[in-house]
Amino acid sequence: MTDKTKRFPLTLSSLVDKKSSADQNKRSVATPQTATTNVAWENSRSTPRNAAGAAPTALASKPMSRPMQTASHVERSGSMVSDGVRKAMVDRIARQGVSDAKVLAAMEAVPRHMFMEPGLSSQAYIDASLPIGHHQTISQPYIVARMIEIMRDNQQGGVLHRVLEIGTGCGYQAAVLSLVAKEVYSIERIKPLHELARSNLRPLRIANIRLHYGDGMLGLPQVAPFDGIILAAAGLEVPQALLDQMTIGGRLVAPVGARHQVLQLIQRTSKFDWTSTTLEDCHFVPLRAGTV
Numbered sequence: 254m255t256d257k258t259k260r261f262p263l264t265l266s267s268l269v270d271k272k273s274s275a276d277q278n279k280r281s282v283a284t285p286q287t288a289t290t291n292v293a294w295e296n297s298r299s300t301p302r303n304a305a306g307a308a309p310t311a312l313a314s315k316p317m318s319r320p321m322q323t324a325s326h327v328e329r330s331g332s333m334v335s336d337g338v339r340k341a342m343v344d345r346i347a348r349q350g351v352s353d354a355k356v357l358a359a360m361e362a363v364p365r366h367m368f369m370e371p372g373l374s375s376q377a378y379i380d381a382s383l384p385i386g387h388h389q390t391i392s393q394p395y396i397v398a399r400m401i402e403i404m405r406d407n408q409q410g411g412v413l414h415r416v417l418e419i420g421t422g423c424g425y426q427a428a429v430l431s432l433v434a435k436e437v438y439s440i441e442r443i444k445p446l447h448e449l450a451r452s453n454l455r456p457l458r459i460a461n462i463r464l465h466y467g468d469g470m471l472g473l474p475q476v477a478p479f480d481g482i483i484l485a486a487a488g489l490e491v492p493q494a495l496l497d498q499m500t501i502g503g504r505l506v507a508p509v510g511a512r513h514q515v516l517q518l519i520q521r522t523s524k525f526d527w528t529s530t531t532l533e534d535c536h537f538v539p540l541r542a543g544t545v
Contacts, residue, residue, distance in 0.1 A: 339365070342378040346398045349380075353402040355411065359432035360398050365391075368425040368453050382536075385423045387443050389538055392485060396516075396535060397426050400506045401433060403518055403532065404481040408502050413481045417498070419469035419507075419540075420485030424450030427462050430483070437462045438476060440469040442544045470542045472498045479503060487514045488540035496527055508537040 343361045351357060366377035368391060373383055382390040405411040413434035418427055421441035427450065430437045439462065441447040447466040454462060465473060469484075470492045477498035484491070487508035499505055499521040509517045516532040 338378045342380070342394055345380060346395050349395050349399075351395070351398045351402050353398075353405055353411070355433055356398050356402045356405065356429075359401075359429045360394060362432055363425065363428045365394070365425055367456070368423040368428075385446070385449070387446055389422055389443065389446060391423050391425050392537070397429060399533075400483055400516070401426075401429060403506050403516075404483055404504050405433060407480070407504050409480070415476070415479050416481040416483070417473060417477075417479040417495075418483050418485065419472075419495070421450045421464060422446055422485060424453040424464075426483070426485060427464070428454060428457065428459060431459045431462050434481065435461060438465065438473055438479070439463070440465045440467050440473065442467065442469055442541065444545065466544065468543055470494065470540065474498060482506070484508065484540065485537065486540035487511075487535075487537040491517070491519060496521070499527075508535045511539075 339361055342365075343357050346360060347357060366374040369377060369383060369385065376383060378394070380393050380395050382393045385391050404416070405413060407413075411433075415436045416430055416434040416438070418430060418437065418439040421427055421439040423446065424439075427437055427439045430439075439450070441450060441464070444466055447464060451464055454464075463476075467473075469486075470488075472482075472492075472495045474494070474497075478500040479498055480500040480503040482495055482499060482503070482505040484495075484505075484507035487510055489511060490509060491505065491507050495505065496519065499519075501521050501523060503521050505519040505521075507517055507519070508514045514535050514537060516535045518530045518532055520528050520530075522528055
């Protein structure tokens with residue numbers, strides 16, 4: 254995909270209205286109602302009317318089936334989180350080196366601000382990880398796109414039949430994955446975050462995501478194998494259980510390390526063989542066993 258250098262003419266801070274700025278100064282705590290609360294908050298603002306004086310049908314009730322449909326899901330009436338701001342984020346990701354057109358379209362389609370508290374939504378499209386509660390974060394947009402692009406660069410021309418995500422968090426990455434894979438399975442070990450992701454994804458009505466509460470280090474052997482596995486937390490090494498659940502030819506992308514972390518690509522070449530490639534530096538929360 255040709256890298257078109259575009260720059261959104263307005264800074265993100267100039268798009269924040271007074272009410273949003275006040276919200277941003279409040280301490281935000283992730284709750285199991287983030288997306289639902291955001292929808293209600295948006296609907297309470299000035300709702301545009303059609304020519305007959307009736308309010309339009311809520312976009313949040315439409316299924317998230319194609320990027321062209323989902324790009325306009327649940328937009329705030331102000332321009333704070335407009336399509337232009339999200340497009341600027343995607344243009345920046347492309348300039349950083351991500352070139353997979355399908356991944357870029359998915360990043361533009363998913364409303365990242367719907368996965369965080371309203372007080373943080375004005376920061377939703379900056380290139381940074383942001384807190385979601387329980388000492389966890391939503392990953393920066395670039396690293397989400399980069400990891401998915403690496404996973405898609407397979408011998409099947411980018412086709413991903415079944416993907417496993419370790420670390421659901423707030424559900425954002427699972428939503429992006431749903432647009433590039435036929436089936437997405439995601440595991441979260443922190444029960445409140447598992448419930449948060451369910452609440453965040455419910456308004457988008459995404460049919461091909463299956464959320465599981467459990468120990469991500471064990472994977473999901475009951476639905477394996479997976480031709481793509483992606484980890485949103487860093488361990489000292491990738492658990493063998495996850496390697497065993499890869500298809501031959503499948504790709505696993507994970508951060509590895511303690512203080513110094515690197516992004517690692519592992520490919521399964523046969524029943525008993527895997528190859529590993531170190532890609533670039535990164536920073537993630539630690540991978541932990543068990544559930545809480």
